Amino acid sequence: MRANWHSLREYEALRAMVVTGTTTAAGRQLGISQSAVSRAIAKLEARLNRTLFIREDGRMQPTAEAITLNETLNPIFDSLNQIHGTVQTSGKRRTLRIASPPTIAHRFLQSRIGHFVNRSGNVSVDFEICPADTLEKGILDRRFDIAVSDIAPRNPGVKVVPFRKSKMICAMPLDHGLCSKKVVDPEHLEGQSLITMTKRQASRSNINQMLINAGVEANIIIETSTVVSAIEFVRFGLGITLLNPFPVALTLANDVAIRAFEPGMEYRTSFLLPAAMPQSSTARAFMRHIRATTPDDAWSQAYR
Numbered sequence: 328m329r330a331n332w333h334s335l336r337e338y339e340a341l342r343a344m345v346v347t348g349t350t351t352a353a354g355r356q357l358g359i360s361q362s363a364v365s366r367a368i369a370k371l372e373a374r375l376n377r378t379l380f381i382r383e384d385g386r387m388q389p390t391a392e393a394i395t396l397n398e399t400l401n402p403i404f405d406s407l408n409q410i411h412g413t414v415q416t417s418g419k420r421r422t423l424r425i426a427s428p429p430t431i432a433h434r435f436l437q438s439r440i441g442h443f444v445n446r447s448g449n450v451s452v453d454f455e456i457c458p459a460d461t462l463e464k465g466i467l468d469r470r471f472d473i474a475v476s477d478i479a480p481r482n483p484g485v486k487v488v489p490f491r492k493s494k495m496i497c498a499m500p501l502d503h504g505l506c507s508k509k510v511v512d513p514e515h516l517e518g519q520s521l522i523t524m525t526k527r528q529a530s531r532s533n534i535n536q537m538l539i540n541a542g543v544e545a546n547i548i549i550e551t552s553t554v555v556s557a558i559e560f561v562r563f564g565l566g567i568t569l570l571n572p573f574p575v576a577l578t579l580a581n582d583v584a585i586r587a588f589e590p591g592m593e594y595r596t597s598f599l600l601p602a603a604m605p606q607s608s609t610a611r612a613f614m615r616h617i618r619a620t621t622p623d624d625a626w627s628q629a630y631r
Contacts, residue, residue, distance in 0.1 A: 495591030513541035520566030572626035
C-alpha cells in the first residue's frame with residue numbers, strides 16, 4: 328500500500344473529533360483508545376501536511392481545512408452507512424433523536440412529529456425539549472440527531488440547514504395605543520412598558536443595542552426566558568414585546584395584536600445536525616416532512 332493512500336480509520340477519527348472535540352470522547356464513540364485517535368489524527372495531518380485541530384478552551388477545535396475535508400467525506404460515509412443499514416438493520420425500527428427549545432416544541436413541532444411517526448411506520452422518536460443554549464452542545468456530543476432552533480451555532484462541528492426566515496414583530500394587547508400603527512419603530516417604544524427576554528439570550532442584547540442607537544430609554548417591567556410566557560404577559564395587559572414571529576404567530580388567538588417592527592432583527596430558524604456525520608435517511612425524511620407541512624404565512628417564509 329502506498330504511504331499516501333487513504334485510511335478509513337483516519338477519516339473516522341477526523342469525523343469523530345469534529346463532533347466530540349476530545350480524543351477521549353472520539354475514542355469512546357469509535358470503540359478505540361484515546362491514543363489510537365491521537366495517532367490517527369497525527370498520521371492524517373502528516374500525510375496531508377495540514378493542521379486539522381487546534382486546542383481551545385479544553386477542546387480540540389477543527390480548523391477550516393478539517394471542516395472542508397469532513398464535508399468532502401460526507402458522500403463516502405453516507406454510502407457506507409446505507410450499505411450497513413441494508414445489510415444489518417433492514418426492517419428494524421429506527422430511532423430519531425430530536426431536540427428543540429420550548430416555543431418551537433410546543434407551538435410547532437409536537438403535532439408534526441406525531442404525523443411523521445404515524446406516516447413512517449417503523450420510526451420511533453426521542454424528543455427532548457431544552458433551552459436553546461444547550462442544543463449546540465447536545466448536537467456536538469451526539470445526544471441529538473437533529474435539532475430545530477433559531478439560535479446561530481458558533482461551533483463548526485454543528486451543521487446548519489436553514490428552514491425558515493422571519494422578521495421581528497411587536498405584539499401588544501388589542502386595546503393598546505400602538506394598534507393604530509401599521510408599522511412600529513424604536514421611537515414608538517419611548518415610555519412604553521416592555522416585556523423582554525432575559526439578559527442571557529442573544530436577542531435581548533440586540534434589542535438593547537437597537538434602543539440605545541435610537542436614543543430610547545426602555546421601561547422594562549418583565550424579563551422572561553420564553554416567547555410563550557412573554558405573549559401571556561402581553562395577553563394579561565402588562566405591556567408589549569418584540570419577538571420572532573415563528574412559530575408563535577401561527578397559533579396566536581384574537582386577543583393579541585401583531586404589528587411589523589422596522590428596522591428590526593431578522594431571524595433564521597434552522598435544522599442543526601452533527602457536521603461530522605452524514606445525514607441519515609430518517610433525518611432527511613423528517614426535514615422533508617417538516618418543510619412540506621409548513622406553508623408560508625404573513626410573518627415567515629421558507630428559506631430559499
